[in-house]
Amino acid sequence: MKLTLTGHTRPVIAVAFSPDGKTLASGSKDGTVRLWDTATGALKKAMKGQLYGVNSVAFSPDGKTVASASYDIRLWDAQTGELKIVLASQGRSINAVAFSPSGARLASGGEDRAAKLWDPVSGDLKLTLSGQDLPFNSVAFSPEGKTLAAAGWEDTVRLWELPAGELKRILAPHSALVGSVAFSPDGKVLASGSNDTTVMLWRAE
Secondary structure, eight states: OOOOOOOOSSOEEEEEEOTTSSEEEEEETTSEEEEEETTTOOEEEEEEOOTTOOOEEEEOTTSSEEEEESSSEEEEETTTOOEEEEEOOOSSOEEEEEEOTTSSOEEEEETTSOEEEEOTTTOOEEEEEOOOSSOEEEEEEOTTSSEEEEEESSSOEEEEETTTTEEEEEEOOOSSOEEEEEEOTTSSEEEEEETTSOEEEEEOO
8 A cells, every 4th residue: 555545534435636647636425625645645635615525526638627526516726726616506416527538528427317518617508418217327538529428327328429419329238227437548448337246348439
C-alpha cells in the first residue's frame, strides 16, 4: 500500500484521477468532494454542499473542472475548489457523470430513468435520452465522443449515436442489473459488469 487518505466521515462512493494523475477526487456519503495530492496524500481542497451524498465524480479532459453528482450536479474549479455552476436539480438521485472527450458535454444518468447531456459551461440541458423503465447507474463516452453508453437497473446496455441522440443498439444478454460500462481506449470494445456476476465484452463498432 502506498497511501491511505483519511478525512471523509461516511462511506466513499466514487473516486477519479485527474488527467495528469497528480490529483485524486473522492466523493462520499458525507456530502463532500475531496481533492488529494497523489504524490503525498495531502488534502488539497474539500468542497461541501451536496447534503445527500456524492454518487459519482469526474474530471474534465483538461483537468480544470470536477463534476460531482448527487440530487444535483455540481461543477467545481479543480484549482480553487470554488463552485462554478449547479446543473438543474432533478429531484431524484443522479448516479453517474462523465465528460465527453472534448469536454464540451457532460453526461449524467440517474433515477429519473434518462441519460442526459449538458453544456458544462452554460448549464443548459442539451439532450435527454430515454426509453429505459428503470434508473441508470453508469454512463460512458466512446474515445472519439460519437457514442454514449448507459446502463443501470435493467439488464441492458444502450448505445446512442451522438450528437443526434439516435439509439444505435440495445445489448441485452445480462440477467441482472448492469452496474458499470466502459470503452476500451481504441473505442472498439465495450465492457459491461453486472449483478449476474459476469463481465461481458462487446464489439462497440
